[in-house]
Amino acid sequence: MKRVFGVIGLGRFGYNVAKTLAESGAEVIACDIDEDKVRQVADIVHHSFILDATDEKALKESGIANADTVIVSIGENIEASILVVVQLMELGVKEIIAKAVNPLHGRILERLGVKRVIHPERDMAIRLAHSLLVGGFIEEIPIADNYSIFEVIAPKGLHHKTLKALDLRKKHDITVLAIKRGERFIVNPSGDEEILPEDILVVLGRREKIGSL
């Protein structure tokens, strides 16, 4: 069954979340208090509503609380963001993701029990800075305790060496999970696999270790 997402607040953030989800085939219910914002997504998402999401009755009637995941992307009006989150919790939404506009807003959302609080500008800035520090960085998926899965262009120092010879796990606490080589995707590569120039490596490790390769 298709996953259903609700997006409340269609500023730049909410709009792009709704659009990307819908274009990827997910079912999206979107709403905003502003008619123009709703008009912009009307042809893209499955259901769209003009409503004040702090209005409990309107929120309930929209059916947005039946979504598997609801993204609350009301920022500047912190009071509205908090009211909406509390109401969604009371309506039994399983997964709530909320955008915070400042650290205090973020802390309030966390205290309310929102598992995933997004600080778009701060997060993007940190990501950019990290990407500048790790050479050949393409993508990072944080896992835990400083560990992430990285997609990096194979550093020069690794070229034409086998994984066995490099012994990255022992020397750098880095595990090579996969190698992208043109169209090929070598998952769980063996020790005999040689790293070639232009390989893209999918590795698990700590950022500082990967940056030092």
Ligand code: ATP
């Ligand atoms: P972004 O930074 O994502 O562009 P923004 O700066 O346009 O956002 P925000 O204050 O974060 O503005 O609000 C996002 C959207 O939430 C706006 O389109 C706004 O109309 C909508 N919004 C604000 N309050 C409510 C509400 N009570 N119910 C529904 N939508 C609301």
